[in-house]
Amino acid sequence: MAESLAQSSPTLLGPTDPAPVGLRNILGGSPFFLICDHAGNAVPAALHDLGLNGDELGRHIGIDIGILGVSERLSDLLAAPLVFQRYSRLVVECNRRPTASDFVAAVSDGTPVPGNAGISAEERARRASEISEPYHHEIVSRLDERQGAGRPTILVSMHSFTPSLRARPSLRPWHVGLCYDADRRFTMPVLDALDREPGLNVGRNEPYGVNMAADYSIPVHGEERGQLYVEFEIRQDLIASAEGQVEWADRIARVLTAAYAAYAGGAA
Known part of the structure; x- marks a missing residue:
């Protein structure tokens, strides 16, 4: 089966395939810079949907459900640049280092x-050179440009998680979680702001944390560059609908604004 799905051309993406990188409000003046590693579930035509049906590609294994809608509204509310990735994480996992075992996953959640x-x-x-590398190059170029111009910048990485895994069923009761490693300078003010939001179950490195050895976006664009x-x-399930996406974008905008004011005030 793998042979029949393999790409024999010297390039993977064809003329009908979308560009891997999406941009929104890229010249926005906000200090927040949004990225979305798993925004889409496109598959290059040459890969024939990886031998999967649409239901599988629409599950959490193929896309972070609802997160693009949240990120786009958040970008508009804050006038914040957004860089997002259009291809399914099953084609190539853009939040993994190329050496990670699931950079191209043979099995995902069973x-x-x-x-x-x-x-x-x-x-x-x-797959790396045509999909993940252009995405990360765009992020690096934009962050370098902002740094060179002396613009204050907070990297905001947007993801969503499934309420339960098929392979390891268990309750995941958190409404939202923050993932972080050693640098918690901005994460802590955000956690404080989230704790002031009524009725939220907030996870701290739940349902998982940052894996510095295998993950990519936060380790490379955040921790390693001191960003x-x-x-x-x-x-x-909270953002699968348009109404949920609006609710959570509004909430995250409120939280980020409060956290930035607290951080800036504490740094003054």
Whole structure:
């Protein structure tokens, strides 16, 4: 099966495939700079949906459900630049280092991915060079540009998580979680602001934390470059609808604004 789905052309993306990187409000004047690693679930035509049906590609294994809608509204509310990735995390996992075992996952949450079974090193490198590398290059270029101009910048990484895994069923009761490693300068003011929001179950490195060895976006764009950051994980059932996306974008905008005021005041 893997052979029949393999790409024989020297390039992966064809003329009908979307560009991997999406931009919104890219010249916005906000100190917040939004990124969304798993915004879309596109699959290059040459990969024939990786041998999966649309239901599987629409699950959390293929896309962070609801997070693009939240991120786009948040970008508009804050006049904040947003850089997002259009391809499914099953094609290539843009929040993993290329050396990570699930950079191209053969199985995800118990679902075998035929188009990823036994792929060659060449095919793996092609997915990296045409999808994940342009995405991260865009982020680096924009952060470098802001740094060079002396613009205050807070990296905001937007994700969503499934209420329960199929492979390891368990309750995930948090409405929202923050993921962080050693640099908690901005995460702590955000946690304080979230704790003032009524009725929220807030996770601290739940349902998971930052894996500095395997993850990419926060380790590389945040921790390694000394960039202030916060990473949100919102439970997917809360943002599956347009109404939920509006509610959570409004909430996150409120929280970020309060956290930035607290951080700036404390740094003064």
